[in-house]
Amino acid sequence: MNQYKWNTSETLRELLCELVSWDSQTLTDGERTFSSKLKMKLEQLRYFQEHPQQLTLHDAGLGRSTLTALYRHPDAVETVVLISHFDTVQTEEYGVLEPLAYHPEELTKKLHEFKHELPLAARVDLESGDYLFGRGTMDMKMGLALHMQLIEKASIEQWPINLLLTAVPDEEVNSAGMRAAVKALVRLRDEYRLTYKLFLNSEPSFSQGPTDTKEYIYSGTIGKIMPAALFYGKETHVGEPLKGMTANYIASFLTQRMEWNEKFRETDLGESTPLPVSLQQKDLKFQYSTQTPYRAAALYNVFLFKRTAADVMDVFEEVAREAMTACNESYQAICEREQVKGIGEVRVLRYEQLLAHAEDKLGAAEVDRLRAQVLAHDEWDDREKSLRIVDDLMIQCQELAPAAVLLYAPPYYPAVNSSHDPFIQEAVRLVQETARSFDISLEQIHYFNGICDLSYVNYDDSANGWTSFERNTPVWGETYSIPFEEMGELKAPVLNVGPFGKDAHQKTERLHVESAFKEMPVLLETLIQKLFCKKIDVA
Numbered sequence: 001m002n003q004y005k006w007n008t009s010e011t012l013r014e015l016l017c018e019l020v021s022w023d024s025q026t027l028t029d030g031e032r033t034f035s036s037k038l039k040m041k042l043e044q045l046r047y048f049q050e051h052p053q054q055l056t057l058h059d060a061g062l063g064r065s066t067l068t069a070l071y072r073h074p075d076a077v078e079t080v081v082l083i084s085h086f087d088t089v090q091t092e093e094y095g096v097l098e099p100l101a102y103h104p105e106e107l108t109k110k111l112h113e114f115k116h117e118l119p120l121a122a123r124v125d126l127e128s129g130d131y132l133f134g135r136g137t138m139d140m141k142m143g144l145a146l147h148m149q150l151i152e153k154a155s156i157e158q159w160p161i162n163l164l165l166t167a168v169p170d171e172e173v174n175s176a177g178m179r180a181a182v183k184a185l186v187r188l189r190d191e192y193r194l195t196y197k198l199f200l201n202s203e204p205s206f207s208q209g210p211t212d213t214k215e216y217i218y219s220g221t222i223g224k225i226m227p228a229a230l231f232y233g234k235e236t237h238v239g240e241p242l243k244g245m246t247a248n249y250i251a252s253f254l255t256q257r258m259e260w261n262e263k264f265r266e267t268d269l270g271e272s273t274p275l276p277v278s279l280q281q282k283d284l285k286f287q288y289s290t291q292t293p294y295r296a297a298a299l300y301n302v303f304l305f306k307r308t309a310a311d312v313m314d315v316f317e318e319v320a321r322e323a324m325t326a327c328n329e330s331y332q333a334i335c336e337r338e339q340v341k342g343i344g345e346v347r348v349l350r351y352e353q354l355l356a357h358a359e360d361k362l363g364a365a366e367v368d369r370l371r372a373q374v375l376a377h378d379e380w381d382d383r384e385k386s387l388r389i390v391d392d393l394m395i396q397c398q399e400l401a402p403a404a405v406l407l408y409a410p411p412y413y414p415a416v417n418s419s420h421d422p423f424i425q426e427a428v429r430l431v432q433e434t435a436r437s438f439d440i441s442l443e444q445i446h447y448f449n450g451i452c453d454l455s456y457v458n459y460d461d462s463a464n465g466w467t468s469f470e471r472n473t474p475v476w477g478e479t480y481s482i483p484f485e486e487m488g489e490l491k492a493p494v495l496n497v498g499p500f501g502k503d504a505h506q507k508t509e510r511l512h513v514e515s516a517f518k519e520m521p522v523l524l525e526t527l528i529q530k531l532f533c534k535k536i537d538v539a
Ligand SMILES: [Zn+2]
Pocket: 085, 139, 140, 171, 203
């Protein structure tokens, strides 16, 4: 019995607290060093001492890496990929308790002294003793700890299945870790002749409202894409407002029509995508002056179920055309009232059209030079770079102004859904049945609404709608890319089963102790054993 390191509730809880204590906020040193610490931890298992080559780090950019750990049974080809992310969001909101954010046991104790400052629901949960608080407990180091427990158990008991633990950085920002993992998964599949049968993520089960204590299993994940626009008007002095057109004026028409626009709502299997909102709208003036702002940008968030990047760009263009028609009409009326000629009509074009025009006019080499100049600004993120590339091209192509140029800004998470897969239906039934033995009602949700890395597997897009993303994303192939072709090769259904928790990304993030340390280990083991290891008897 002693050969197991993480097979009891107590040892699993200690493992979780250790993983949490390796503070690994996205884009910090902790995120960079986490995967090597995790590798050392897994090297403690005898299986990986005997098979060190099956424990691998894969470069994920910016000094970060994805870790894969492969347990292989000599007679098995069927493989379950266990996906988790190890980065966490920031901790400023903990205030004076911030030093304890990554120490769940201490934090949970200390919180009793501050409980009057907690929202009621969190205070009740704290007093119940049923929850462990801390950054990353729920989202999602517990999922990783559960996968480590599974791989340990499978390797000691020699389950007749292959398990490929895949732990990635950067899920909370750009998913660079998972996008790097996709290529590694294709390589490992070929190298070890694996057949992927299931992509199992263990993101936590999110409550659907403040009083919701139901637990969920997810047979897909929602997608997210960010249409953006660069508005180019005409500069003038504030004393002569009718000689120009501010970009803010143009932008206001589109933003007005994008927010809550039901044309972007998708409904599938009784679920609906949340409506779009703007994430940013700003002019591109670097400092105050009495010159009017004639360049502005806006960024919108759109959720997806079935639509591809091409579908969304079509809807976005339709909305932008309506918006600019309204803008032009309103501007025309003002010109008539003021008896001026005006500066002309605002046109709508896609980034790919602007690019073609610029290459025609300036030559491909000059366009490349302009792009490279923007890309050299390391202090700008991918969104800023995207907008600045369009801005620079428009400055060189002012004959197109006034204009609204439509583009995509990273990141893009395609939606994926396996609800119709008979294997997943069986898996859901099985997990629900096992949950019932714990007196838990586990409900199925078709699209995980928290955004997760499952977006990058089992990609299905026969119409190649992704090429619209490629053509309209200015930083594509430079600082951002998505391995769509490899994603299409990773054909296996997806499922998310994880522990119950509340308030991810808040200072009251907490994990349900029973769910995490008692129920989930049984649920996950039963799922794997019953679906894949029917040949052996479980002791
Ligand atoms: Zn997460």
